[in-house]
Amino acid sequence: MLTLYYAPRTCSLATHIALEDARADYTTVRIDFAKTEQQSPDYLKINPKARVPALVTERGVLTETPAMLAYVAQRFPAAGLAPLDDPFAFAEVQVFNSYLCSTVHVAHAHRMRGHRWVAADDKAAIAAMQKKVPQSVGAGFELIEREMLKGPWVMGERYTICDPYLFTLAQWLEADGVDPARIPRVIDHRRRVGERAAVRKVIADEFSTHR
Amino acid sequence: MLTLYYAPRTCSLATHIALEDARADYTTVRIDFAKTEQQSPDYLKINPKARVPALVTERGVLTETPAMLAYVAQRFPAAGLAPLDDPFAFAEVQVFNSYLCSTVHVAHAHRMRGHRWVAADDKAAIAAMQKKVPQSVGAGFELIEREMLKGPWVMGERYTICDPYLFTLAQWLEADGVDPARIPRVIDHRRRVGERAAVRKVIADEFSTHR
Numbered sequence: 001m002l003t004l005y006y007a008p009r010t011c012s013l014a015t016h017i018a019l020e021d022a023r024a025d026y027t028t029v030r031i032d033f034a035k036t037e038q039q040s041p042d043y044l045k046i047n048p049k050a051r052v053p054a055l056v057t058e059r060g061v062l063t064e065t066p067a068m069l070a071y072v073a074q075r076f077p078a079a080g081l082a083p084l085d086d087p088f089a090f091a092e093v094q095v096f097n098s099y100l101c102s103t104v105h106v107a108h109a110h111r112m113r114g115h116r117w118v119a120a121d122d123k124a125a126i127a128a129m130q131k132k133v134p135q136s137v138g139a140g141f142e143l144i145e146r147e148m149l150k151g152p153w154v155m156g157e158r159y160t161i162c163d164p165y166l167f168t169l170a171q172w173l174e175a176d177g178v179d180p181a182r183i184p185r186v187i188d189h190r191r192r193v194g195e196r197a198a199v200r201k202v203i204a205d206e207f208s209t210h211r
Numbered sequence: 212m213l214t215l216y217y218a219p220r221t222c223s224l225a226t227h228i229a230l231e232d233a234r235a236d237y238t239t240v241r242i243d244f245a246k247t248e249q250q251s252p253d254y255l256k257i258n259p260k261a262r263v264p265a266l267v268t269e270r271g272v273l274t275e276t277p278a279m280l281a282y283v284a285q286r287f288p289a290a291g292l293a294p295l296d297d298p299f300a301f302a303e304v305q306v307f308n309s310y311l312c313s314t315v316h317v318a319h320a321h322r323m324r325g326h327r328w329v330a331a332d333d334k335a336a337i338a339a340m341q342k343k344v345p346q347s348v349g350a351g352f353e354l355i356e357r358e359m360l361k362g363p364w365v366m367g368e369r370y371t372i373c374d375p376y377l378f379t380l381a382q383w384l385e386a387d388g389v390d391p392a393r394i395p396r397v398i399d400h401r402r403r404v405g406e407r408a409a410v411r412k413v414i415a416d417e418f419s420t421h422r
Contacts, residue, residue, distance in 0.1 A: 048354060048357075048358050049310075049354065057299060059299045060299070060303070062299075062302050062303070062306055063306055063310075064305065064306045064309035064310055064313070065309075066277065066305060066309050067302050067303075067305035067306040067309050068302070070301075070302065070305055071298055071299070071301075071302035071305075074298035074301065074302075075298050087282055087285035087286050088268060088270045088271070088273075088282070090281075090282075090285065091273050091278050091279070091281065091282035091285075092271070092273070092278075094275065094277060094278035094281055094282075094305075095273055095274055095275045095278040098275035098276075098277050098278050098309065098312060098313075099260075099274075099275055101309060101312070101313045102275070102309075102312045102313040102316070102317060105313070106313060106317050107327075107328070110328045116318075116347060117318070117321045117328070117340055117343055117347060118336070118339040118340055118342070118343050119339065119342070119343060122339050124335060124336065124339075125329070125335065125336045125339035125340070128329040128330065128333050128335075128336035129328055129329055129336070131329070131330070132328055132329050132330060136327060136328060143259060143260065146259075147259050
């Protein structure tokens with residue numbers, strides 16, 4: 001049994017979808033950012049980084065979305081979520097997911113998490129970071145549009161762990177000030193991923209109010 | 212044959228060391244940042260991200276250090292650079308390398324690449340970012356010291372692709388204003404990796420002046 005610690009509207013959605021895609025036996029625990037539960041002593045024992053997601057396994061806790069997605073693909077090989085027998089093709093999956101994690105998500109984080117990189121009370125610097133987000137996030141998505149998204153899925157004919165991750169980060173692009181008209185292939189991809197039954201189930205679960 | 216595009220004093224050192232550790236058949240091409248060769252039309256054909264490293268293989272180009280390191284480990288399994296037959300242990304390797312890439316390296320980059328996240332002419336915001344680097348990079352290394360570096364190598368008894376990557380980022384910590392006395396295990400690890408013959412060979416190659 002796997003347990004995913006997640007919060008709505010965060011990158012934990014990608015791993016949540018992958019677990020559903022894999023038909024894994026898993027459960028979820030919602031972390032309430034409004035109550036800063038991610039900084040509670042109990043949660044810090046699970047993930048000392050004080051962030052979501054975290055995936056509790058029988059052998060220990062995993063964090064970092066690219067690592068968790070690759071783990072889901074490797075643990076549930078029958079789901080076919082990554083080209084596990086081809087080191088180059090597997091590396092291409094990792095290249096894509098690492099770019100999302102270290103460039104696109106990081107650029108996005110400068111809109112609401114600027115205190116990570118400047119003093120929290122430096123309002124001018126926080127505002128300067130927010131101002132650049134449409135350009136920096138936009139540049140990331142434009143590179144994906146032009147060079148990386150093979151189509152119809154990220155890696156071509158086969159749906160992989162890259163798809164729920166791109167879908168997850170693409171949820172935020174309008175709020176980040178990126179003009180969707182500049183990235184029609186990304187937008188079309190987002191629509192098609194969002195129509196998948198597993199994705200609809202996960203989103204309904206994350207946004208249900210009675211738990 | 213593999214070709215690594217690299218620049219001295221960048222994270223490309225990690226993959227360069229891994230290729231040497233793996234006894235791979237590879238060659239290197241130095242990219243001169245002083246001449247902004249990383250933005251030249253010829254290099255953009257290799258890596259449209261305009262960054263190093265890039266690894267040219269028979270099947271295409273790979274980027275992103277965590278992906279390249281895993282590829283080297285998988286392509287040269289005899290070198291034993293990652294626990295390839297154990298999805299959980301392999302995921303732990305990926306967790307560590309993803310953290311270096313998306314948190315520690317990103318924090319470091321705010322010292323000299325602040326223009327990625329604010330307007331390049333906003334000197335106050337650039338300075339505000341630089342001021343936070345000792346704290347943000349320091350927090351990353353302290354988490355590694357306390358929670359992640361198992362010892363003697365990052366993953367325990369076995370040297371893996373995590374070790375050259377940590378060694379590479381640890382080259383920069385004094386310049387980033389991090390007090391080495393706060394992270395003695397990281398410093399001891401850096402010393403021991405630096406004594407390895409493969410690492411000495413790679414560093415001598417990267418810093419030779421006659422090529």
